[in-house]
Amino acid sequence: MAEAVTVEGLEKRYGRVEALRGISLSVKRGEIFGLLGANGAGKTTLIRILVGLARPTAGSVSVLGFDPNREAAALRRQVGFMPQSPALYLDLSTRANVAFFGAAHPHENSGRRVEEIIDFVALRERAHDPVHTLSGGMKQRVSLGCALFHKPALLLLDEPTAGVDPPLREIFWKHFRDLAASGATIVVSTHQLDEALACDRLAVMRDGAVLACDSPAGLLRRGRTTVRVKCGDAIEEARIESTPEALAAHLKHAGLSPEVASVELVADTLETIVLDLVRRGGAP
Amino acid sequence: MIADRIRRTRAVGGRVMVQLVRDHRFLALALLVPVAVVYLLHVFLGSVNSPFFDPARFAVPLGAFIVHFLTYVLTAIVLVRERTGETLPRMFACGYRQGEIITGYLTAYTALASVQSLIVLAELAWLFELDYPWTKFLSIALVIWLLAVISMSLGILVSNFARTEGQVLPFVPAVIIPSIFLSGVVIPPENLPAWARVLGWFTPLFHADAVLVPLLKSGGSMADAGWSLAGLPCYGVAVLALASLTLRERD
Ligand SMILES: Nc1ncnc2c1ncn2[C@@H]1O[C@H](COP(=O)(O)OP(=O)(O)OP(=O)(O)O)[C@@H](O)[C@H]1O
Numbered sequence: 001m002a003e004a005v006t007v008e009g010l011e012k013r014y015g016r017v018e019a020l021r022g023i024s025l026s027v028k029r030g031e032i033f034g035l036l037g038a039n040g041a042g043k044t045t046l047i048r049i050l051v052g053l054a055r056p057t058a059g060s061v062s063v064l065g066f067d068p069n070r071e072a073a074a075l076r077r078q079v080g081f082m083p084q085s086p087a088l089y090l091d092l093s094t095r096a097n098v099a100f101f102g103a104a105h106p107h108e109n110s111g112r113r114v115e116e117i118i119d120f121v122a123l124r125e126r127a128h129d130p131v132h133t134l135s136g137g138m139k140q141r142v143s144l145g146c147a148l149f150h151k152p153a154l155l156l157l158d159e160p161t162a163g164v165d166p167p168l169r170e171i172f173w174k175h176f177r178d179l180a181a182s183g184a185t186i187v188v189s190t191h192q193l194d195e196a197l198a199c200d201r202l203a204v205m206r207d208g209a210v211l212a213c214d215s216p217a218g219l220l221r222r223g224r225t226t227v228r229v230k231c232g233d234a235i236e237e238a239r240i241e242s243t244p245e246a247l248a249a250h251l252k253h254a255g256l257s258p259e260v261a262s263v264e265l266v267a268d269t270l271e272t273i274v275l276d277l278v279r280r281g282g283a284p
Numbered sequence: 285m286i287a288d289r290i291r292r293t294r295a296v297g298g299r300v301m302v303q304l305v306r307d308h309r310f311l312a313l314a315l316l317v318p319v320a321v322v323y324l325l326h327v328f329l330g331s332v333n334s335p336f337f338d339p340a341r342f343a344v345p346l347g348a349f350i351v352h353f354l355t356y357v358l359t360a361i362v363l364v365r366e367r368t369g370e371t372l373p374r375m376f377a378c379g380y381r382q383g384e385i386i387t388g389y390l391t392a393y394t395a396l397a398s399v400q401s402l403i404v405l406a407e408l409a410w411l412f413e414l415d416y417p418w419t420k421f422l423s424i425a426l427v428i429w430l431l432a433v434i435s436m437s438l439g440i441l442v443s444n445f446a447r448t449e450g451q452v453l454p455f456v457p458a459v460i461i462p463s464i465f466l467s468g469v470v471i472p473p474e475n476l477p478a479w480a481r482v483l484g485w486f487t488p489l490f491h492a493d494a495v496l497v498p499l500l501k502s503g504g505s506m507a508d509a510g511w512s513l514a515g516l517p518c519y520g521v522a523v524l525a526l527a528s529l530t531l532r533e534r535d
C-alpha cells in the first residue's frame with residue numbers, strides 16, 4: 001500500500017461551524033506532507049480526525065490502512081501525534097513527561113529510549129527541571145520528543161515550530177527530513193511559507209476546503225513571471241508563464257533588436273501564489 | 285495484551301502519584317482542610333444545648349461528608365485540567381484507554397483518600413471522645429474509604445460535562461446540596477416524601493449513612509445494616525462503569 005493517508009469527502013461540523021467541507025487528499029508513504037492555511041482553515045481538525053480524536057461528520061478516512069474511529073488502538077501504536085498546544089504536565093520534568101507518554105508503548109529498554117529522546121531534542125541540561133520552567137521553544141522540543149518515543153511510521157505534527165526561533169526551526173526541519181529519509185511519513189501543519197517550501201507536497205487550505213494540493217515546484221509553476229523589456233525609452237511589460245520555453249517565445253515575439261537595453265524577470269513568489277489562491281478561493 | 289494494560293495503568297497511577305507528592309500546596313490543602321473543618325464541626329455541635337442531642341451521632345456522618353466533598357471536587361477539577369491542558373487527548377492519542385486512565389487515577393487518589401479518612405476519623409475519635417471497640421472503628425474507616433473512592437468516580441464522571449475548570453462549579457452544589465438534605469445526615473430519610481427518598485438514592489452519602497447510622501448505635505455493627513451494605517459497593521460499580529463509558533475520547 002503506497003498511501004499512508006487517504007481521505008475522501010471528509011466533512012466535520014461543530015454545531016453550526018463547518019470546520020471541514022468535503023476534503024479529499026492522499027499522503028504517500030515516506031513523504032513530508034504540509035497543511036498550509038490561515039487560522040481556522042481546519043488543519044487541527046483534520047489532524048485530530050486522522051488520530052481518532054474527532055469523529056468525522058461524513059466522508060471516509062484511512063490511516064496506515066486503519067479506520068481511526070474503529071481501529072484506533074492498532075493505529076495509535078504506529079502514529080506519533082504532536083498537538084498544537086504543548087500538552088505536557090507542567091509540574092513534571094522533561095524526563096518524566098517523555099517517560100510517561102512513552103510508557104503507553106511497549107519497549108524493551110524504555111529507560112535508555114527516554115535518554116535517547118532527551119539527547120535528540122538537546123535538553124540534557126534541563127532534563128530534570130519541571131517543564132513550566134522551560135522556554136516556549138524548549139516545551140515544543142519536549143512535546144516533539146514525546147511524539148517520537150515509539151519510532152512511529154506516521155508523524156502528525158500540528159504547528160510544531162510555532163514559537164520556535166529560526167535557528168531551532170532549521171534544526172527541527174533537519175530532524176523531519178532525517179525521519180522521512182528513514183522511512184517515516186510526516187504530516188505537518190504550518191502558517192509559514194518557507195516551511196511549506198520544504199515539504200514534498202502540500203495542501204493549501206481555507207475555510208475547511210483544500211484549494212490546491214501539489215508539490216511546491218508545481219505550485220510555483222502556477223505563478224507567472226513579469227517580463228520588462230526596456231527598448232530605448234519605452235518599457236514593455238508582459239506576464240508570461242514561468243517556464244524557459246515561455247520566456248524564449250516571448251523574447252522572439254519582442255524581437256531582440258540592438259535597442260533592447262535590459263530584460264528584467266520578476267517571478268511570483270510562493271507567497272503571492274498562495275495569497276492569490278486564497279483570494280480567488282481556489283478557482284484557476 | 286493484559287501486560288500492556290497493567291503497564292499503562294501503573295504508568296498513569298505512578299505519574300498522578302508523583303504529581304500529588306510534588307504539589308505541596310495541594311497536599312497540604314487536601315489534608316489540613318478536613319482537619320480544620322472537623323474542628324469547626326466539634327465547636328458547632330458542642331454548642332448545641334440539648335440533653336437529648338448526641339454530637340457523636342452527627343459527627344461521624346458529617347466527617348464522612350467532608351471527605352466525600354473534598355475528594356469529589358478535587359478529582360473533578362484535576363480531570364478537567366487534564367482536558368483543558370490537552371494532556372487527556374494526548375494520552376488517548378498515545379494509546380492509553382479510558383479504563384486504564386480511571387484505574388490509574390483511582391489508585392493514586394485512593395492513597396490520598398485513605399490518609400484523609402484516617403486523619404478525619406482519628407480527629408473525630410479524639411475530639412468527640414468516641415470509645416468504640418476497634419472493630420467498629422475499622423468498619424467506619426472502611427465505609428468512609430469506600431465513600432471516598434466513589435466520590436472520586438463521581439468527580440471523574442462530572443468532569444466530562446465541564447469544558448473549563450469554572451464549569452465544574454455549578455456541579456458542586458448540584459451533587460452536594462441534595463446530599464446534605466436527602467441522604468439522612470440531618471433528617472432520617474424515612475421522614476421524607478417518596479420522591480425525595482428516590483432522589484436520595486442517587487447520592488453516595490445516602491448509601492454511606494444507611495450503613496453508618498445503624499453501625500453508630502451503641503452495640504451496633506456492620507451486620508445491622510443488612511441489605512443496605514450492598515448499596516455502597518453497587519453504587520460504586522455503577523458510577524465507575526458510567527465514568528469510564530463517558531470519559532470522552534472523541535469530539
Ligand atoms: N471543538 C470545537 N468546537 C467548535 N468549533 C471548533 C472546534 N474545533 C474547531 N472548531 C472550529 O473549526 C474551524 C477550524 O478550526 P481548526 O482548529 O481546525 O483550524 P486551524 O486551521 O487549526 O487554525 P489555527 O491555524 O488557528 O490553528 C474553526 O472555525 C473553529 O472555530
Ligand SMILES: [Mg+2]
Nearest residue numbers: 043044045084
Ligand atoms: Mg490549529
